[in-house]
Amino acid sequence: MEQELLFSDLGVSEEILKAVEDLGYTHPSPIQAQTIPSLLEGQDLIGQAQTGTGKTASFAIPIIDQVDENSNHPQALILCPTRELAVQVEGEIVKLTKYKRKISSTCLYGGDSIERQIRDLKKGVQIVVGTPGRVMDHIDRRTLKLQGVGIIVLDEADEMLDMGFREDIETILKSMPEERQTVFFSATMPKPILDLTRKYQTDPKIVKVLRKELTVENISQVYYEVKSPLKMDLITRLINLNSYSLSLIFCNTKRVTDEVTEELIARGIQAEALHGDLSQAQRTKVMNKFRKGHCSVLVATDVAARGIDVENVEAVFNYDLPLDEENYVHRIGRTGRAGKNGTAINFVTGRRDLGKINDLERFIKTSIDKMAPPSVDELLEMKKQQLIKDVYRMLSIEEDNQVYEETIGKMLTEGLSIEQLAIGLMKLQLAPAVKELKEVDFNVDLSSRGRKEDRGGRRGGRERDRGDRGGRSERKGKRPRKDRDAHMERLFLNLGKKDRIRPNDIVGAIAGETGVPGGSIGGIDIFENFSFVDVPKKDVNHVIKVMNTNTIKGKPVNFEISKG
Incomplete structure (x- = not known):
């Protein structure tokens, strides 16, 4: 039987081993086992792995062990698509540097005090984590200098490209020394990612966690x-x-x-x-x-x-x-x-x-x-069992029950029996649930719409023509449209199917360049030579002004209010 790999087998420092042990880990995940030794050797690397596989530690550990703790300037840069992920990654680095007290890190993202970030950078840090937009802001202000940065990691690179950050990413890469270690982590490997790896990496090692390991x-x-x-x-x-x-x-x-x-x-x-x-x-x-x-x-x-x-x-x-x-x-x-x-x-x-x-x-x-929705009987049985447990739990608490006994005594003297009293209390607990549940009927029949009940017979049903069940061929090029209301405005843009743009390209570009949340962007219709997108009325002028000086998938774009 093959012996399971330990973190101590990967060549990491004693300080890292102690920090990892404090976090409760002894065995590296598949992505960690395959990437950490190569990254420690300074190799460029492409890692295909998704959230939950332990990929943060797989690049954070080698970075921590490679930076010079006696030199107080940025030596490693980690780019993340969102501020939440950037904060999470920097938090993981703080945990892993527990026993390397001279190593410090900072997180740069929009929505946080830029003055605080400038103070951190002036104080001196070896590791910088940030979103592309805010990192670019600091580069423009000359508060972040990349001349001494020898390692760059692009975490969730596919997400960053979908959000329209390609231009920022390329500017950052071009601002760094040519002699550097460049690492890409991405859940998927679409052509734009592969184009970047060919352009900015040298003989990268490719590590791919198989889908069965990802699920x-x-x-x-x-x-x-x-x-x-x-x-x-x-x-x-x-x-x-x-x-x-x-x-x-x-x-x-x-x-x-x-x-x-x-x-x-x-x-x-x-x-x-x-x-x-x-x-x-x-x-x-x-x-x-x-x-x-x-x-x-x-x-x-x-x-x-x-x-x-x-x-x-x-x-x-x-x-x-x-x-x-x-x-x-x-x-x-x-x-x-x-x-x-x-x-x-x-x-x-x-x-x-x-x-x-x-x-x-x-x-x-x-x-x-x-699954069949839980029945009224199942939920009521659960509530009854929970009530019984709660009653026993309350009775086990040692306290003065005089006030409760006085109330019971008063109700008994007024003619209620113990049984009536108990039923009344039960109704107080269960009647609202009984009333609500009996008014809800979850029965819905979709069996005639393309999916068989029998699990064994569904495999054949799945292979029938996509057009019979609303498959992708019928949805391609569209984003489910919100009902347009008084708060939305329809915009025309001059790119369409011929330009190979997708709904994600439009949403990502608008969200990444204008700051308008992707979730607030409405329906998108893509035609051969042009497209339409619904945006909140309050953001229309801002979107038009910003986007008309930008590109989508490298092509100049023109937004204007739809006339039709």
């Missing part, structure tokens, strides 16, 4: 067919039935994120929203509450949730199915961490969602099982 085996993946208006009732029932301490709910838009959060709070569930419209201070406050368990449910959009790394998340709900398969893997990777069990729950509302489930199964090479 966490201890995550149970299921889906429920539910009518759209009943999603809130079902999600409430599932949270109550399973008594999740911490759970994540993903929505595709900021508006739905806020609506779901407000409805959960109204139902007595402690919930917080996380999306691009929140300031950095607000995001930090929300994440701290979630980490400390002061709220049990975090409702988030994909972009805002990038970099969330919270232990003990028991369940991930896809209130809206994600727009692509990669995001699905990112989402469910937030649960089932560190060998613990987790659950991914998907809501399906129509034929198109059923098609997405089929696509996801092919992508992750794992079945997503259909």
